[in-house]
Amino acid sequence: MGTSLATVGRKGAAVAILVGGAYLLFKLALGLVSTLLWLVVGVVAVMGIIWAIRVL
Secondary structure, three states, rough: OOHHHHHHHHHEEEEEEEHHHHHHHHHHHHHOOOOOOOOHHHHHHHHHHHHHHOOO
């Protein structure tokens, strides 16, 4: 019984580490996507300002 508890504990720790790692990777991926989108928005805004200045 002691060995089965140790095995369950190790598997529980492995699952916790996998869930934590997946959470961190998910947050990292969302951060990268968000950064890229804000860069695109910034570039479009600058292009719009340049266009507006040329029109005026």
